[in-house]
Amino acid sequence: TSRKLLRTLIDYEEEAQNILNEPVRSFYYSGAEYGKAxxxxxxxxxxxxLCPNIxxxxxxRDTSANFLGxxxxxxxxxxxxxxxxxxxxxxELATARAAAYxxxxxxxxxxxxxxxxxxIHAVPGVKILIQLQFMKDRDILSKLLNQFINDGVxxxxxxLDIPIINPTKPGLLSLASKYSIPNIPTELRxxxxxxxxxxxxDHITWEDVAWFISKSTVPVIVKGVLSPKNALxxxxxxxxxxxxxxxxxxxxxxxxxxxEALRVIAPLAKKAKIPLYIDGGxxxxxxxxxxxxxxxxxxxxxRPIISGLVVGGYKGVVDTLNIIKxxxxxxxxxxxxxxxxxxxxxxxxxxxxxx
Ligand code: FNR
Numbered sequence: 001t002s003r004k005l006l007r008t009l010i011d012y013e014e015e016a017q018n019i020l021n022e023p024v025r026s027f028y029y030s031g032a033e034y035g036k037a038x039x040x041x042x043x044x045x046x047x048x049x050l051c052p053n054i055x056x057x058x059x060x061r062d063t064s065a066n067f068l069g070x071x072x073x074x075x076x077x078x079x080x081x082x083x084x085x086x087x088x089x090x091x092e093l094a095t096a097r098a099a100a101y102x103x104x105x106x107x108x109x110x111x112x113x114x115x116x117x118x119x120i121h122a123v124p125g126v127k128i129l130i131q132l133q134f135m136k137d138r139d140i141l142s143k144l145l146n147q148f149i150n151d152g153v154x155x156x157x158x159x160l161d162i163p164i165i166n167p168t169k170p171g172l173l174s175l176a177s178k179y180s181i182p183n184i185p186t187e188l189r190x191x192x193x194x195x196x197x198x199x200x201x202d203h204i205t206w207e208d209v210a211w212f213i214s215k216s217t218v219p220v221i222v223k224g225v226l227s228p229k230n231a232l233x234x235x236x237x238x239x240x241x242x243x244x245x246x247x248x249x250x251x252x253x254x255x256x257x258x259x260e261a262l263r264v265i266a267p268l269a270k271k272a273k274i275p276l277y278i279d280g281g282x283x284x285x286x287x288x289x290x291x292x293x294x295x296x297x298x299x300x301x302x303r304p305i306i307s308g309l310v311v312g313g314y315k316g317v318v319d320t321l322n323i324i325k326x327x328x329x330x331x332x333x334x335x336x337x338x339x340x341x342x343x344x345x346x347x348x349x350x351x352x353x354x355x
Contacts, residue, residue, distance in 0.1 A: 006311070006319070006323075007323070008283075008284065008323065008327075009283045009284065009301075009304045009307065009320060009323060009324060010283060012304065012307040012308055012311055012316070012320055012323075013029070013303065013304065013307045015307070015310075015311045016028075016087075016306065016307035016308075016310035016311050017029060017307075019310050019311065020087075020310060023170060024086045024087075026170040027083075027086070027170050027171070028081075028086075028087070028303060028306050028310075029303060030169070030170050031169060031247075031248060031249035031250040031253070032166040032168050032169045032249060032250050032251060032252070032253035033168050033253035034168075035249050036249065036253055036254075037246050037249030037250075037252065037253050037254065037255045037257075038248055038249025038250070038280075038281065039249070040249070040256075040257045040281075041246065041248070041249060041257045041258055041259070041280035041281030042281035042283065043257070043281075044257030044258075044259045044260055044281070045257070045259050045281055045282065045283075045287045045290060048259070048290050048348060048349075048350070049348070049349035049350070050286055050289060050290065050331065050334075050335055050347050050348065050349065051335070051346075051347055051348065051349045051352060052334050052335060052336070053334075053335050053336025053337075053346075053347065054336070056336035056338075057338075058332070058333040058336060058337070058338050060338060061329055061332065061333060061338055061339070062338065062339040062340070063075075063325070063328060063329050063332065063339070063340060064339075064340065065297070065298060065340045066297075067105050067127075067275075067297075067298050068105075068154060068155055068219055068240075068241075070105070070127060070154075072103055072104060072105060072127075072298075073102060073103055073104070073325065074104075074288070074324075074325050074328050074329075074340075075288060075292060075296075075297065075298045075299060075328075075340055076104060076288060076298065076299055076300070076301065076321075076324065076325070076328070077104060077105040077106070077107060077277075077298055077299075077300045077301075078095065078099055078104060078105065078106040078107060078300065078301060078305050079107060079245075079248075079279045079300040079301060079302040079305075080107045080108060080109035080110070080131035080157060080159070081109055081302050081303070081305065081306055082109045082110075082111035082112070083109075083111060083112070083113055083179060083181075084112065084113055084114075084306070084309060085113035085114075085179040086113075086179070087306050087309035087310045088309040088310065088313040088316075089313075090313055090314065091112070091113040091114050091179070092108060092112045092113060092114040092119055093114055093118075093119060093122055093123070094309060094313045094314040094317060095305060095309060095317055096108075096119045096122070096123040096126050096128065097123055097126075097314050098308070098314050098315075098316075098317030098318045098320075098321060099123075099126055099127070099317075099321075100123050100124075100125055100126040101318050101321075102318065102321045102322070102325070103125075103127070104127075104321055105127040105128075105129060105154070105298075106126060106127065106128055106129070107128075107129040107130070107131055107157045107300070108128055108129070108130050108131065108183075109131050110130065110131050110132055110133065110181075110183050110184070111181050111183070111184075112181065112182075112183055113179040113180065113181065113182075114182065115182040115183050116128060116130050116148055116151050116153060116183055117147075117151040118182070120151055120152045120153075127154050128152070128153050128154065129153055129154055129155040129156065129157050129221075130148045130153045130156060130157070130183070131156075131157040131158075131159055131223070132144070132145065132148075132156055132157070132158055132159070133158065133159045133160070133162060133199060133201060134199075134200075134201045134204045134208060134212075135188075135198055135199050135200070136198055136199075136200050137198075138211075140185060140187070140188065141212070142215055143185065144183075144185060145212075145215055145216060147185075149216070149217055149218055153218060154218065154219075155218050155219040155220070155221060155240065156216055156218060156219070156220045156221065157221045157223050157243065158209065158212060158220055158221065158222055158223060159223045159224055159247075160201075160204065160209065160222060160223065160224045160225075161223070161224025161226075161245065161246070161247050161251050161252070162201050162224075162247070162251060163201050163202045163204065164201070164202055165251075166250065166251050166252070166253065168253065169250050169251075206233050206236075206237050209222065209234075209237055209239075210237040210238070213237060213238050213239065219240030219241065220239060220240055221239065221240055221241040221242075221243050221275075221277065222234040222239040222241070222242060222243060223243035223245050223277075224243070224245050224246075224247065224251075225242050225243065225244055225245070225261075225265065226244060226245075226246060226255060226256060226258070226261040226265075227261070227264075227265075228264050228265055228268055231265045231268050231269065232268060234274075235268070235269075235272045235274055239274070240274075240275070241274060241275040241276070241277055242265065242269055242274055242275070242276055242277065243277040243278070243279070243300075244258050244261050244262055244265060244276065244277065244278040244279075244280075244296075245258060245278070245279050245280060246258055246261075246280055248279070248280055248281075248302045248303065249280070257280065257281070258278050258279065258280035258281070259278070259280075259281075259290065259291065259294065262276070262278055262291065262294050262295060262296055263294055265295075266294055266295025266296070267295075269295065270295060275297045275298070276295060276296050276297050277296065277297065277298050277299070277300060278291050278296045278299050278300070279299065279300035279301065279302055280302075282299050282300070282301055282304075283304060284324065284327055284331075285324055285325075285326070285327030285328030285329070285330060285331040285332075286327070286331045287299070288324070288328045288331075289328065289331045289332060289335060289343065289347065290348070292340065292343045293343055293344060293345050293346075293347050293348050294345065294348075301320075301324070304320055304324075305317055305320065307320065308320035308321075335347040
C-alpha cells in the first residue's frame with residue numbers, strides 16, 4: 001500500500017480516522033450532537049484571514065514563548081485528552097516522550113491509561129501538568145492533589161465545564177473500558193466501574209474552586225471559560241491562568257467557537273495581566289498566529305495529538321508537533337513578525353482599514 005505524504009495536521013487526522021474502527025473513532029473525533037460545536041471551532045478560525053507584511057527583515061526569527069515561567073519553543077501545549085492507549089499501545093508514554101522531544105508542555109488527562117507518576121519517572125525533563133476535576137469527596141480530591149504535586153507536576157488544569165456530561169457525546173469508552181485509569185485512587189477505581197457519580201460536578205461553585213486553589217502549591221489554571229463574566233470570576237478567585245475552551249465541542253453543543261470567546265475575554269485578561277490559554281479546532285501555524293493576534297498567550301491541541309499517536313505513535317506525535325512548529329514559524333515570517341512578542345492584531349485582515 002502506498003502511503004500518502006502527511007504534510008498537515010488535517011492529513012494526519014484523515015489518516016488516523018481511516019485507521020481507527022468504531023467506537024474508538026467516534027470517541028476521539030466526534031462531540032456533543034455529532035460535533036457541531038467542534039466543527040464550528042474549526043470554521044470560525046478558517047473565516048479569519050491573515051494579511052501578509054512583505055519586505056520586513058525576518059531573517060532572525062525567534063518562535064519561543066513563556067509558559068508558567070518556562071521557555072518553550074513555540075506558544076503551544078498539549079490539551080488533556082483521555083485514554084491514549086486506544087490510539088497507540090504505548091499510550092501516554094508515547095505522548096510524553098514526544099512532548100519531551102519538543103519541550104512542549106503536556107497536560108495529562110486525569111483519565112489517562114498511564115499514571116502521572118510513571119510518566120514523570122520514565123520521561124525525564126518532560127513538563128507535565130495534570131488535569132483535575134471535582135469529585136464528591138473533597139478528602140480524596142485533596143489527597144489526589146498532593147499526590148500529583150509530589151509526583152512533580154508543574155501545575156493543575158482544573159476542568160470546570162462538566163457540571164454533568166453531555167449525554168449525546170460518544171462515551172462508550174468511559175470508565176469501564178478495557179484499559180485501566182491508574183490516576184484514580186485504588187479506593188475509587190472499583191467504584192468508578194459501576195458509577196460515574198463519584199465525579200459529580202453539578203454542585204461546584206467558585207467557592208469550591210477558591211478552596212481548591214488555596215490547597216494547591218502549584219499554579220491552578222481554570223479550563224472551560226467562555227464568557228467575560230466567568231473570566232472575571234476566575235480572576236477574582238486567584239486562578240493562575242484562564243483557559244478558554246468548549247471541551248472540543250464535547251459539552252455544550254451550542255457553545256460559541258472558542259476564537260469568538262477569545263475576542264470578548266482578551267481585554268479583561270490583559271487588564272488583569274492573567275495568562276490566557278485557548279483550545280478548540282487549532283490545526284495550523286496560521287491558527288496559532290490568529291489566536292495570539294487576538295490576545296492568547298498559549299494555544300493547545302487536543303485531537304491532533306491523538307491523530308499523531310494513531311498514525312505513528314511517538315514518531316507520529318513528534319512529526320505532528322514538528323509540522324505545526326515549522327508552519328507557525330513560516331506564518332510569523334510571512335506576516336512580518338520576528339518574534340512572538342511582536343505579534344499583534346495588525347496581521348488580521350479584518351483590521352486592514354484601521355492600520
Ligand atoms: C477531551 N477533552 C478533555 N478535557 C479534559 O479536561 N479532560 C479530559 O479527560 C478530556 N478528554 C478528552 C478526550 C477526547 C477524545 C477529546 C477530543 C477531548 C477536551 C480537550 O482537553 C480539549 O479541550 C479539546 O480537545 C480541544 O479541541 P481540539 O483541539 O480537539 O479541537
